[in-house]
Amino acid sequence: MSTFEPDDGFDELLRSSMHDEADTVVPAGDGLSRIQQRVSARRARQRWLRPTMALGSAAAVAVVAVGAYAAVHNSGTATVKVPPVSPGPSHTTTTEPTPTQTSQPPATVAFPKRAIFPFTSAKDERAFEQEAASGNNQWADPAAVATSWVTNFLQLPSVSQFVQKTTFTPSRVDVTLGRMQSDAGNQRQISVTTVHLVKYGKVWIVTGATDDSKLLRIGSPAAGSKVTSPLVVSGPSNVGVDRAAYVQVRDAATPTSYGEGHTGSFGVRGWSADTSFSQPANPVGVVLVVEKSMADNLPLRVTAEQVRFGSTSVSASPQYFYGIKDGRVTKFAASSGAALDYLTDPQPGGGASDPQLVGDDVYFIRANGTCSTSLVKVTTVPTDGTPPEQPVASADGGYVISGFAISVYQRNTPQASYSYFEKACDSSTSPQAKLVSISGAQRHTVSFAGLPPSIVADPSYEPATPQRTFLDAIVETGHESYLARYDAANTTSPTPARNACPGYDVNNGRPWALETDPSGTIWFATQTGSSMQVVKCGAGGQTSVVAFTVPGNRQPQDVDVSSDGSVLLTDSDGHIWRWDGSGEAHQLSPHQPVTDVTW
Amino acid sequence: MDAAARDADEALVALYTAHYRPLVRLAALLLHDTPAAEDVVQDAFVAMHGSWRRLRDTDKAVAYLRQAVVNRARSRMRHLKVVDKHAPTPPPDAPSAEVGALGAVQRDEVMAALRRLPHRQREVLVLRYYGDLSEAQIAEAMGISTGAVKSHASRGVAALRQTLEYSS
Numbered sequence: 001m002s003t004f005e006p007d008d009g010f011d012e013l014l015r016s017s018m019h020d021e022a023d024t025v026v027p028a029g030d031g032l033s034r035i036q037q038r039v040s041a042r043r044a045r046q047r048w049l050r051p052t053m054a055l056g057s058a059a060a061v062a063v064v065a066v067g068a069y070a071a072v073h074n075s076g077t078a079t080v081k082v083p084p085v086s087p088g089p090s091h092t093t094t095t096e097p098t099p100t101q102t103s104q105p106p107a108t109v110a111f112p113k114r115a116i117f118p119f120t121s122a123k124d125e126r127a128f129e130q131e132a133a134s135g136n137n138q139w140a141d142p143a144a145v146a147t148s149w150v151t152n153f154l155q156l157p158s159v160s161q162f163v164q165k166t167t168f169t170p171s172r173v174d175v176t177l178g179r180m181q182s183d184a185g186n187q188r189q190i191s192v193t194t195v196h197l198v199k200y201g202k203v204w205i206v207t208g209a210t211d212d213s214k215l216l217r218i219g220s221p222a223a224g225s226k227v228t229s230p231l232v233v234s235g236p237s238n239v240g241v242d243r244a245a246y247v248q249v250r251d252a253a254t255p256t257s258y259g260e261g262h263t264g265s266f267g268v269r270g271w272s273a274d275t276s277f278s279q280p281a282n283p284v285g286v287v288l289v290v291e292k293s294m295a296d297n298l299p300l301r302v303t304a305e306q307v308r309f310g311s312t313s314v315s316a317s318p319q320y321f322y323g324i325k326d327g328r329v330t331k332f333a334a335s336s337g338a339a340l341d342y343l344t345d346p347q348p349g350g351g352a353s354d355p356q357l358v359g360d361d362v363y364f365i366r367a368n369g370t371c372s373t374s375l376v377k378v379t380t381v382p383t384d385g386t387p388p389e390q391p392v393a394s395a396d397g398g399y400v401i402s403g404f405a406i407s408v409y410q411r412n413t414p415q416a417s418y419s420y421f422e423k424a425c426d427s428s429t430s431p432q433a434k435l436v437s438i439s440g441a442q443r444h445t446v447s448f449a450g451l452p453p454s455i456v457a458d459p460s461y462e463p464a465t466p467q468r469t470f471l472d473a474i475v476e477t478g479h480e481s482y483l484a485r486y487d488a489a490n491t492t493s494p495t496p497a498r499n500a501c502p503g504y505d506v507n508n509g510r511p512w513a514l515e516t517d518p519s520g521t522i523w524f525a526t527q528t529g530s531s532m533q534v535v536k537c538g539a540g541g542q543t544s545v546v547a548f549t550v551p552g553n554r555q556p557q558d559v560d561v562s563s564d565g566s567v568l569l570t571d572s573d574g575h576i577w578r579w580d581g582s583g584e585a586h587q588l589s590p591h592q593p594v595t596d597v598t599w
Numbered sequence: 600m601d602a603a604a605r606d607a608d609e610a611l612v613a614l615y616t617a618h619y620r621p622l623v624r625l626a627a628l629l630l631h632d633t634p635a636a637e638d639v640v641q642d643a644f645v646a647m648h649g650s651w652r653r654l655r656d657t658d659k660a661v662a663y664l665r666q667a668v669v670n671r672a673r674s675r676m677r678h679l680k681v682v683d684k685h686a687p688t689p690p691p692d693a694p695s696a697e698v699g700a701l702g703a704v705q706r707d708e709v710m711a712a713l714r715r716l717p718h719r720q721r722e723v724l725v726l727r728y729y730g731d732l733s734e735a736q737i738a739e740a741m742g743i744s745t746g747a748v749k750s751h752a753s754r755g756v757a758a759l760r761q762t763l764e765y766s767s
Contacts, residue, residue: 010756010765011728017709018729022624025633027640031623032615035644039611042649043604164642188634 041212112198114207114224114306116252117149120284125201139203146175146195149206150302153255154288158298159192171199176212182296193302209304216245216291216301219270220538221519223305228565228581229259230545232521232538233287234272245291245301249277252284252306272503272543279582280309309581318562321599322362322380323576325592327351329362329378334599337576337588343378345386354458357560357598358406363392365401371425373400375418393438395422398429403458405471408518415440417464419471419488421455435459437471437488446486448494453477457558459486460516472500472522474511481511483524483537501537504544509533512556518563523547525556525569532556534567534579548579557595568597607651614660615644622668628725629672631714639675643667665740669726673718712762720755723748 111122118139119125128139139145143162151160163176178191194212197204208223219235221227233247247261259277285307293300320340321332329343329352343362344352350367357363361377366389368374374394379387395401399422407417417439424432433448435455448454459473462485469488474481475495485498501522504511509526516522522537531551537544547567554571561567567579574593579585619640626636643664647654654660713721719741726737734752738745759765 010760013705013765014709014724014756014759015728017706018628018713018725020706021710022621022628022729025624025627025636027620027623027633027637031619031637031641032612035611035615035641035648038641038645039608039648042645186634187632189638 037213041214111200112205112207115198115200115205116208116284116286116304116306117153117206118145118203119200119205120252120282122200125203125205128203129201137202139205142173142197142199142204143175145197145204145206146177150177150193150195150209154250154286154302154304155255155257156192156290156299156302159302161189163189163191166194173197173199173204179298181293181298190300192299193304208306209302211291211301211303213301215243216289216303218287218289218303218305220521221287221307223307225307225519226563226565227285227287227307227309228547229278230274230276230536230547231261231287232272232536232543232545233261233275233289234270234538234542235289236270243291245271245273245289247273247275248286248288248290249275249307250286250288251280251282252286253282256281258285270542272538274543274545276545283309285309318564318566318599321560321568321597322355322357323590323594323597324352324355324364325590325594329355329364331380332590332594332597334578334588337590337594339591343380343387344389354403354596355598356404356406356458358408358411362598363404363406365404367400371398371400373422375401375404375420392418393420395420396434396436398426399424399434403455405459405461407461407464407469409464417461417469417488419459419461421459421473423451423454433494435471435473435486435494437469437486439469439489442489444489446491446494453495456481456511457513458515460514460522461488462516463518463520470500472514472516474514474524480506482506483511483514483522483541499541501541501544503542504535504537509535511535513559515559515561517561517565523559523561523567525559527553527555529553532569532571534559534569534585548583548585550577550585558597560598562599566599568599570595570597603652606655607648610651610657610660611644611648614647614657614664618661618664619644622664625665625725625730626668626672628710628713628729629669629722630675631710635675636672639671640664640668642671662736662739665726665730665732665736666742669722669740670742673722676718708763709759712759715762716755716758719743719747719751720758723751724755724759727752 111125115121119128143165147160147162151157158179159177161178161180163178166174166176168174174194174196176191176194178189180187181190191212193209195209196207198207211217217235218233221231221233227249231249244265245263247263248257249259250257258280259275261273261275263271263273286304287307288302288304290299291301292298318334321334322343323330323332325339326346328346330339331341331343332339349369352364352366355362355364357380360380362380363375363377366374366376372395375392376389377392378389401420401422404420405418410416417437419435419437421435422433431447431449432451433454435446435448437444454476456474456476459471462470462472471486471488473484473486475484477495483500483504484496485500486496509528511524511526514522514524522541524535524537526533526535530553531549532554533549534547535544536547550569554573557570557572559567559569565581569577569579569585572595574595576588576590576594576597577585578588622640622643623633623636626639627633630636630639646667647660647663650663651660654663713724716724722741723737726732726740732740734745734748737748741748
């Protein structure tokens with residue numbers, strides 16, 4: 001007789017009880033849409049993965065390249081372990097009905113550049129392995145690492161529930177964490193964040209966390225970028241309901257928050273938050289964004305990324321800057337402002353002006369006599385004698401270049417992009433000025449029939465996107481100026497409607513110079529009447545924040561941001577100030593006025 | 600979107616329509632938590648959709664879903680310990696008067712006893728008495744042998760009889 005065939009009524013009691021109980025369960029009506037949303041998200045993730053997998057052979061080469069290290073680090077043998085080919089991510093929370101992935105030791109990989117927790121350097125990880133050689137390894141389980149990071153280091157103790165683990169390769173997994181949410185008397189588990197981990201040696205290392213719904217994303221700063229205080233953190237939004245989030249700048253190595261900002265409510269518009277933070281104790285940090293649930297005020301979505309703190313000491317900033325002295329491009333000591341060397345020769349009848357350091361080259365405007373200028377460049381790499389000047393572009397006949405921008409992307413290639421603003425020498429020439437944008441063989445011109453409007457100082461390229469290239473510029477319309485955003489290939493109006501920084505009120509000070517850094521943050525110098533201020537405007541431009549102030553009613557001439565977030569500011573009288581990412585700016589002491597600088 | 604992807608999307612909708620509710624109820628019997636049951640079943644549907652290229656058959660897909668739900672519910676029980684945290688939801692349309700009251704009391708006792716069983720025993724009994732599956736189907740859903748199904752069932756029924764003081 002089958003086990004399931006009692007004949008005394010107990011069988012029927014169990015059957016009817018379970019059916020009665022089950023009949024009380026009424027699923028919510030949104031099941032299908034929620035499943036379809038997740039299917040879409042999964043598809044998007046797989047689309048992203050395919051190119052990565054296509055690079056398999058290249059990755060194999062990379063594995064071989066680190067083979068020597070692998071041999072020592074993993075097993076002491078000369079064997080390089082190659083990960084098994086995976087058909088895609090597999091969720092390993094539970095036993096899947098399909099055959100599971102073969103268990104195999106993970107391949108040795110380079111130390112992750114975006115490492116956050118528990119180690120931020122290969123050296124620290126190796127030290128841990130040596131100490132823990134005979135003891136327990138608490139970082140061997142990715143779920144435990146993720147949970148420890150979120151609950152203890154990000155200090156979000158409610159987000160402690162393991163939801164699932166997704167294995168992409170033996171050395172790369174995602175761990176989704178969640179919590180129980182109370183809503184109208186009901187309790188349900190929600191996923192709050194997915195932690196990304198990479199296996200290195202014997203430990204799993206957190207490299208960031210994202211919100212699976214993609215509703216909370218960090219647009220700026222980019223992961224791994226250098227940041228300074230005050231920091232504008234911003235991101236897109238794609239839902240039409242009011243939401244709010246808070247931003248923290250945290251230490252990666254300790255559960256320390258250096259500062260916090262708030263987004264205010266946001267819906268269809270992008271969000272941004274000003275975040276001032278104190279002097280970091282370590283070079284690696286975390287930008288954390290948390291959106292709280294309106295139902296229970298606990299985290300609903302969490303995203304976090306690694307950042308590196310910009311220099312806060314003079315010695316870490318660039319050693320040199322470049323400016324114009326005696327009509328020649330000159331190399332200066334960044335610590336004192338003392339002139340060190342000339343990069344160009346004197347040319348009777350024409351001087352150099354407006355230097356801009358891009359890569360190893362200084363681009364500048366070369367005057368060639370009356371009403372004739374060209375855009376040229378010279379290398380900063382030390383050479384015997386004065387390096388030759390290389391032509392980039394010449395102004396149209398009857399015009400002179402007054403400002404220019406060089407795109408850092410594809411420079412020194414036939415597809416290089418650059419832009420210059422040229423003004424007519426004669427008041428009878430039409431148009432009176434032109435904004436010329438060159439991209440490879442494409443040339444686009446915006447005509448300025450009369451002046452004003454006019455572009456003040458140099459424009460600056462935003463980070464390149466596959467679709468469009470934008471150019472930020474200060475446009476003087478008469479008594480006022482605003483930060484305009486030109487589509488470099490399409491805008492035809494000299495006064496485009498797009499404002500590059502709608503979050504800045506020009507009544508707070510008139511902008512005179514700007515530079516957009518590689519993360520998309522616009523730095524611009526303003527004259528308030530009682531001071532000069534350098535303002536940062538995050539990508540998207542919804543929020544601006546004052547980075548530093550120089551007292552006195554001066555007119556800014558140039559502002560230049562180095563790759564580590566340090567800033568040089570000059571005024572129209574040739575004074576120079578440098579700011580190293582926090583605190584006050586301090587004035588340099590060149591022997592003679594220097595108005596246009598770059599580093 | 601390629602044909603296989605469209606096929607998977609269509610299968611998802613068809614299978615959802617026919618099996619979502621009973622699978623949620625099955626999971627709810629295992630978890631005693633309706634929202635968690637919904638999550639588990641939605642997870643299973645997402646996984647099934649991702650595996651559709653290999654399945655390409657409704658019967659296989661249903662078996663896959665059932666197995667995925669059982670596995671995920673078990674995992675959820677282990678990790679979240681949600682069992683017995685929440686009071687059962689009262690039936691929205693329970694029969695009135697004494698019959699209903701007595702039936703509900705008896706059902707609650709059975710369900711309380713069921714929840715106290717070890718995972719495997721509870722799964723076997725739920726799949727049998729709610730899912731109406733054969734021993735072979737239960738074995739497939741749980742990934743165990745039919746002998747193990749019999750063993751778990753025998754122990755589970757015996758434990759329930761003892762708890763409910765039900766004698767033949």
